[in-house]
Amino acid sequence: MIIQPEILKELKEKLLAEKNRVKEELGRIAKPNKTEGDYTTSFSEIGTDEDENASEVEEYTANLALEANLEKQLKEITEALERIENGTYGKCENCAKDISIERLRAYPAAKTCLDC
């Protein structure tokens, strides 16, 4: 599919903004590892009381799930940006059909078309 340059630029900017947002959120709850895009959830020490320990574990468990989700988002965004670079952006990974511009606008990291 030929995506008009100005639309592609708009989608790329969206992806870059989204990437920064996700990275910022990840930075709040996790520490980056040596591998780009890989993070480890931080365990915050609130206190040593039993109650405090329970909150720490609770917070850590919630952050663990959030971190996995954000890491997945970051990976999808990075892959979408790579597809823009190598010219395969906008094609469904599943059926190789073009993904509609409306869908890409709503979800620029989309890998598959609406039918898939």
Ligand SMILES: [Zn+2]
């Ligand atoms: Zn498809």
